[in-house]
Amino acid sequence: AQSVTQLDSHVSVSEGTPVLLRCNYSSSYSPSLFWYVQHPNKGLQLLLKYTSAATLVKGINGFEAEFKKSETSFHLTKPSAHMSDAAEYFCVVSASGGSYIPTFGRGTSLIVHP
Amino acid sequence: DGGITQSPKYLFRKEGQNVTLSCEQNLNHDAMYWYRQDPGQGLRLIYYSQIVNDFQKGDIAEGYSVSREKKESFPLTVTSAQKNPTAFYLCASSRGDSYNEQFFGPGTRLTVL
Numbered sequence: 001a002q003s004v005t006q007l008d009s010h011v012s013v014s015e016g017t018p019v020l021l022r023c024n025y026s027s028s029y030s031p032s033l034f035w036y037v038q039h040p041n042k043g044l045q046l047l048l049k050y051t052s053a054a055t056l057v058k059g060i061n062g063f064e065a066e067f068k069k070s071e072t073s074f075h076l077t078k079p080s081a082h083m084s085d086a087a088e089y090f091c092v093v094s095a096s097g098g099s100y101i102p103t104f105g106r107g108t109s110l111i112v113h114p
Numbered sequence: 115d116g117g118i119t120q121s122p123k124y125l126f127r128k129e130g131q132n133v134t135l136s137c138e139q140n141l142n143h144d145a146m147y148w149y150r151q152d153p154g155q156g157l158r159l160i161y162y163s164q165i166v167n168d169f170q171k172g173d174i175a176e177g178y179s180v181s182r183e184k185k186e187s188f189p190l191t192v193t194s195a196q197k198n199p200t201a202f203y204l205c206a207s208s209r210g211d212s213y214n215e216q217f218f219g220p221g222t223r224l225t226v227l
Contacts, residue, residue, distance in 0.1 A: 009154075032213040043204060043218035044157075051213040090156065100212035106156040 002027040004093050006105035014113045019063075019078040021108045023091035026072060033074040034092040034102070035065055044090065050074060061085070086112045117141070120205050120219035127192070127199065127226050135190045135222045137205035143217070145210035146188035150174060151202040151221075160203075163188055164210055192224065200226045 007022040025031060032051045036044040048059025055067040065076045074091060091105040118139040127133045137146065145164050149157040159172030163182040177196025182188055188207075192199045202223050206216040 034215055036218075041202070041221065041223070043220045044206075044216075045218070046215045049213075049215055094212040096212045100210070101159070101162060102216065104157045106154075 002093050002095050002103050004091050004103055004105040006091050006108045008108050010109045010111065012111040012113065013081045015083055016080050019081045019085065019110065021076040021089050021110065023074045023076065023105060024072055025074060025093045027093055027095045029095040032094045033067060035059065035076050036090045036092065038088045038090065081112050083112050083114065086110055118205060118207050118217050118219040120222050122222060123220065125222055125224045127224060129226060130194045132191055132193050135203055137188045137219060138186055139207040140186060141207055141217060143207035143209055145208045147206045147216065148180065148190045149204045149206065151204060157204065160190065199224055
């Protein structure tokens with residue numbers, strides 16, 4: 001069994017300040033973890049993924065995430081928010097054992113103030 | 115230029131009608147998925163297919179049907195049995211294992227009049 005919890009439904013930051021979107025997961029098998037971004041009325045786009053290589057993963061648009069097995073976390077960060085980062089973000093887990101079908105978190109809405 | 119397409123972008127349906135949403139991919143992916151998205155509820159899995167001529171129900175399959183006659187195509191029919199079909203529908207594809215990401219189409223917004 002696997003599950004994902006995104007700890008904040010909304011995160012509000014000012015432009016130029018750091019971004020932290022929190023994600024905890026559970027999985028009975030070695031997980032693969034993903035962050036996707038969705039702008040209004042659009043499809044989802046992959047930001048980054050972890051698949052058991054380096055625990056610090058760098059993605060597009062300056063985002064990165066760190067896999068912490070002991071904390072079962074995969075938080076998404078960015079040093080400096082830009083107005084264009086305002087969107088919905090989804091954390092996703094997929095496991096190599098059993099069904100690989102991904103499980104989505106409920107999403108975090110990132111609001112960026114000028 | 116590889117990708118995944120959905121049509122139409124907007125669709126309006128009268129109550130009691132069936133409608134079919136198109137999803138096509140040219141990424142040579144084995145697995146395809148349909149999700150429903152409602153405000154504040156994230157993505158919910160309707161159906162998925164791991165191989166041609168085979169598909170499985172997801173978490174909210176009631177009132178929906180699919181087919182997978184070709185690797186490239188995975189159409190979704192929203193039947194009149196679906197009581198609340200107004201939503202944003204997303205199609206995705208992947209290589210069909212745990213460590214490869216999904217590629218998403220641009221979505222179809224269905225509105226029941």
